[in-house]
Amino acid sequence: MTHKKQAILDSAQYLIASQGYDATSTRSIAKRAKVSEGLIFRHFENKEGLMQSLLKRGEVTMEEPILNIESLTHPKVIMKHLIGLPFNLNEVQRDFLKIYYPLMFKFKYDQLEFLSRIHDKALAAFKALDYSDPNAEAETFMMILEGAFVYMLLEKSSQPFILFETLLLKYELS
Amino acid sequence: MTHKKQAILDSAQYLIASQGYDATSTRSIAKRAKVSEGLIFRHFENKEGLMQSLLKRGEVTMEEPILNIESLTHPKVIMKHLIGLPFNLNEVQRDFLKIYYPLMFKFKYDQLEFLSRIHDKALAAFKALDYSDPNAEAETFMMILEGAFVYMLLEKSSQPFILFETLLLKYELS
Amino acid sequence: MTHKKQAILDSAQYLIASQGYDATSTRSIAKRAKVSEGLIFRHFENKEGLMQSLLKRGEVTMEEPILNIESLTHPKVIMKHLIGLPFNLNEVQRDFLKIYYPLMFKFKYDQLEFLSRIHDKALAAFKALDYSDPNAEAETFMMILEGAFVYMLLEKSSQPFILFETLLLKYELS
Amino acid sequence: MTHKKQAILDSAQYLIASQGYDATSTRSIAKRAKVSEGLIFRHFENKEGLMQSLLKRGEVTMEEPILNIESLTHPKVIMKHLIGLPFNLNEVQRDFLKIYYPLMFKFKYDQLEFLSRIHDKALAAFKALDYSDPNAEAETFMMILEGAFVYMLLEKSSQPFILFETLLLKYELS
DNA sequence: CATGAATGAGGGTTCATTCAT
DNA sequence: GATGAATGAACCCTCATTCAT
Numbered sequence: 001m002t003h004k005k006q007a008i009l010d011s012a013q014y015l016i017a018s019q020g021y022d023a024t025s026t027r028s029i030a031k032r033a034k035v036s037e038g039l040i041f042r043h044f045e046n047k048e049g050l051m052q053s054l055l056k057r058g059e060v061t062m063e064e065p066i067l068n069i070e071s072l073t074h075p076k077v078i079m080k081h082l083i084g085l086p087f088n089l090n091e092v093q094r095d096f097l098k099i100y101y102p103l104m105f106k107f108k109y110d111q112l113e114f115l116s117r118i119h120d121k122a123l124a125a126f127k128a129l130d131y132s133d134p135n136a137e138a139e140t141f142m143m144i145l146e147g148a149f150v151y152m153l154l155e156k157s158s159q160p161f162i163l164f165e166t167l168l169l170k171y172e173l174s
Numbered sequence: 175m176t177h178k179k180q181a182i183l184d185s186a187q188y189l190i191a192s193q194g195y196d197a198t199s200t201r202s203i204a205k206r207a208k209v210s211e212g213l214i215f216r217h218f219e220n221k222e223g224l225m226q227s228l229l230k231r232g233e234v235t236m237e238e239p240i241l242n243i244e245s246l247t248h249p250k251v252i253m254k255h256l257i258g259l260p261f262n263l264n265e266v267q268r269d270f271l272k273i274y275y276p277l278m279f280k281f282k283y284d285q286l287e288f289l290s291r292i293h294d295k296a297l298a299a300f301k302a303l304d305y306s307d308p309n310a311e312a313e314t315f316m317m318i319l320e321g322a323f324v325y326m327l328l329e330k331s332s333q334p335f336i337l338f339e340t341l342l343l344k345y346e347l348s
Numbered sequence: 349m350t351h352k353k354q355a356i357l358d359s360a361q362y363l364i365a366s367q368g369y370d371a372t373s374t375r376s377i378a379k380r381a382k383v384s385e386g387l388i389f390r391h392f393e394n395k396e397g398l399m400q401s402l403l404k405r406g407e408v409t410m411e412e413p414i415l416n417i418e419s420l421t422h423p424k425v426i427m428k429h430l431i432g433l434p435f436n437l438n439e440v441q442r443d444f445l446k447i448y449y450p451l452m453f454k455f456k457y458d459q460l461e462f463l464s465r466i467h468d469k470a471l472a473a474f475k476a477l478d479y480s481d482p483n484a485e486a487e488t489f490m491m492i493l494e495g496a497f498v499y500m501l502l503e504k505s506s507q508p509f510i511l512f513e514t515l516l517l518k519y520e521l522s
Numbered sequence: 523m524t525h526k527k528q529a530i531l532d533s534a535q536y537l538i539a540s541q542g543y544d545a546t547s548t549r550s551i552a553k554r555a556k557v558s559e560g561l562i563f564r565h566f567e568n569k570e571g572l573m574q575s576l577l578k579r580g581e582v583t584m585e586e587p588i589l590n591i592e593s594l595t596h597p598k599v600i601m602k603h604l605i606g607l608p609f610n611l612n613e614v615q616r617d618f619l620k621i622y623y624p625l626m627f628k629f630k631y632d633q634l635e636f637l638s639r640i641h642d643k644a645l646a647a648f649k650a651l652d653y654s655d656p657n658a659e660a661e662t663f664m665m666i667l668e669g670a671f672v673y674m675l676l677e678k679s680s681q682p683f684i685l686f687e688t689l690l691l692k693y694e695l696s
Numbered sequence: 697c698a699t700g701a702a703t704g705a706g707g708g709t710t711c712a713t714t715c716a717t
Numbered sequence: 718g719a720t721g722a723a724t725g726a727a728c729c730c731t732c733a734t735t736c737a738t
Contacts, residue, residue, distance in 0.1 A: 547710075547711065547712080548711080548712060548713085549711080549712090559712090559713090560713085560714080560715085562712095562713095563712085563713060563714075568712090568713090569712065569713090
C-alpha cells in the first residue's frame with residue numbers, strides 16, 4: 001500500500017463520512033488527497049470499489065473492541081462492555097459508521113460482521129443470565145444498540161454518559 | 175394544489191425514499207410523475223425546495239398519531255402508545271422517515287417537531303410515574319425509539335411484534 | 349426535427365467522415381454545430397445512437413439513385429447505370445460512405461440494404477444477358493463495385509471517367 | 523529486437539487489426555503482451571511510432587509474394603498471380619491489411635510501396651499483351667484488386683475461389 | 697398551467713505518456 | 718531493459734435549471 005493510496009482512502013473516508021457517497025466527487029477526493037484524479041482509478045478501478053475498500057478497512061477498526069469483549073467470560077461484564085460500545089467510539093470508527101449507516105438506507109446493505117458478533121455475544125449473555133426469552137432479548141438489545149449508535153453519530157446528546165448509565169440501570173448492571 | 179403537483183410530490187417521495195436524494199434526478203421524478211421536467215421548477219423553484227415540501231408534507235402524516243397520543247392522560251397508556259409508534263407506521267410515514275433519516279447524516283438536520291413532541295410527552299409520563307431521573311429517562315427513551323425506527327425502516331426484524339412486547343416489558347407496561 | 353438537431357447531424361457527419369468515429373469527440377461535434385454538448389445526448393441518447401441516426405439518414409441519400417435504376421428494364425442499360433454509381437456520388441453520399449466503410453472494418457457491420465438491392469438488380473441483369481454463371485458474375489461484380497467505391501472515396505484516381513469507361517468495355521456495354 | 527519488443531508488436535498487430543487504432547489502448551496492448559505499459563514507450567516513443575513500426579513490419583510480409591511475381595516473365599502467368607494475391611493471404615498479411623485499410627480512410631495515407639509495385643508489373647503485362655490502352659487497364663485492374671482485397675478482408679464471400687476464377691475468365695487467363 | 701428544447705457545469709472514467717526505481 | 722506508480726487532459730455522459738412557446 002503506497003503512501004498515495006493511503007491518502008486517497010483517508011480523503012475519501014473523511015469526505016464521504018461528512019457529505020455522503022453521492023455528494024462526494026472523485027475530483028474532490030483527489031484534490032484533498034493531493035493526488036491526480038486518475039490515480040484513484042488505478043488503485044480502485046471504481047468509485048464503488050474505493051467505497052468497498054473503505055468499508056473493508058472500516059470493519060478492521062471495529063475488530064479490536066469486539067475481540068476485547070469476546071475474550072470476556074462473565075455475562076454481566078460482557079453486557080456492560082457491549083452497552084459501552086457506542087459511547088466509546090474513536091474518530092476512525094465514527095467516520096466508518098457515518099459512512100455505513102446511510103448506505104444501509106440506500107441498498108439493503110448486508111449486515112456487517114461485527115454486528116452479528118455483538119448479537120451472538122449478547123445472546124449468550126442473556127442465556128447465562130437466565131432471561132426468560134433470550135432470543136427476543138438479544139434482538140431487542142441490538143435494536144437499542146442501533147439507537148445508541150445513531151444517537152451518538154448524530155451527536156444528539158450533550159451528556160452521553162447519562163444515557164450509558166441509564167441503559168446500565170435498565171439491564172441491572174450497575 | 176393541482177393534480178400534477180401532487181403527482182410530482184408522490185413521485186419524488188417514492189424515488190427519494192428508495193434511492194436517496196442525490197441519486198434521484200429531477201428527470202426521473204418528472205418521468206415517473208408523467209410530467210415535463212420543467213414543471214417541477216415552476217412548482218418548486220428548486221430540487222431542494224421540492225425536498226422541503228416533501229418534508230413538510232411528511233410531518234403532517236406524523237401529526238395524526240401524535241395528536242392521538244397527546245389526547246391521552248394516563249401515563250402508562252401514553253408510554254404504551256409511544257413505544258408502539260415505530261411498529262405501526264403506514265407506508266406514507268415509512269417513506270417519509272426513509273427520506274428523513276439519511277438526511278440527518280448529511281446535514282445536521284434540524285430535529286423534527288414531532289420528535290420533540292414525543293420527547294415532551296415521554297418526559298411528562300416518566301415524571302408522573304415517579305422515575306427518579308425523568309430527564310435521563312426521557313432522553314434514553316428517545317434514543318431507544320430512534321433505534322426502533324431505524325430497525326423498522328431497514329426491515330431488520332422478521333418479528334417486530336416481539337420487539338414491541340419486549341420493550342413494553344422493559345417499561346413494565348404489560 | 350429541430351434546426352439544432354439537424355446541425356448536430358451535419359456536424360457529426362462531416363467530422364466523422366473525415367476523422368473517423370473514435371477520433372471524433374462529442375465535444376468537437378457540439379462545437380462545430382454551435383450547440384451545447386449536452387444537447388447531443390438529449391437528442392440521441394448515445395454517441396452510438398447519433399451514429400445510428402447518421403447511418404439511417406445516409407441510407408436515405410442512397411435511395412434515389414437506386415430507385416432510379418430499379419425503374420429501368422433493359423439489362424444493358426441497368427448494368428451501365430450500376431457501374432456508374434461509384435462515379436457519380438454527390439458530397440452527401442460520399443460522406444456517408446466514408447463513414448460506412450471504416451465501420452465495416454471495426455464491426456462486421458451488417459450489409460447495407462442498398463448494396464443488396466444492387467446485387468439483386470445485377471443478378472437479374474446477368475441472367476437476362478445469358479451469362480453462363482450469373483451468380484458468380486453478380487458476386488464478382490459486387491466485388492468490383494466495392495473496389496470502385498473505395499477507389500473513388502480515397503480519391504486515388506485523377507481520371508475516374510477512364511476507369512468507368514474501361515469497366516463498361518469489360519462488360520461490353522459501350 | 524528483444525523478445526518483449528516482439529511481443530508488443532504482435533499484441534498491437536492483433537488488437538489494432540480487430541478493433542482499430544483509436545479503439546486500442548496502449549494499456550490493452552501491454553496487457554496482452556504481458557509487459558508493463560511503460561515499456562511500450564521505451565521501445566517506440568509513441569503510440570504513433572508503434573504504429574509506424576507495425577506498418578513497416580507489415581510491408582515486409584508482403585515482400586515475398588511480390589518478389590515471387592517479379593521474378594516471373596510470361597505476362598499471362600504474371601496476371602494470374604497478381605489476381606491471386608487477395609485470395610492467398612496468410613494471417614499475418616491479413617492483419618496487416620486490416621490495419622492498413624481503415625488508416626487510409628483517416629489520413630490520405632501514402633500509397634504503400636507494394637501496391638505500386640503491383641501496378642508496375644500489371645502495366646508491363648498489359649503492354650506485353652497488346653491491350654489498346656494499357657494505362658487505363660492497369661489502373662482499372664488496381665481498382666478491381668482493391669475490391670478483392672476489401673472483399674476478402676471483410677470476409678464477404680463464402681466461396682472466394684469462384685470470385686478468383688471469374689476474374690481469371692474476365693482477363694482470359696484460364 | 698404546462699411543455700420540451702436548450703444550456704453549462706460537473707460527474708465518473710480512460711487515455712497516452714513520464715519518471716523514479 | 719523493465720516496472721508500475723503517477724499525471725493531467727480529454728473522454729462520454731448526466732445533472733439541475735432556464736426559457737420561449
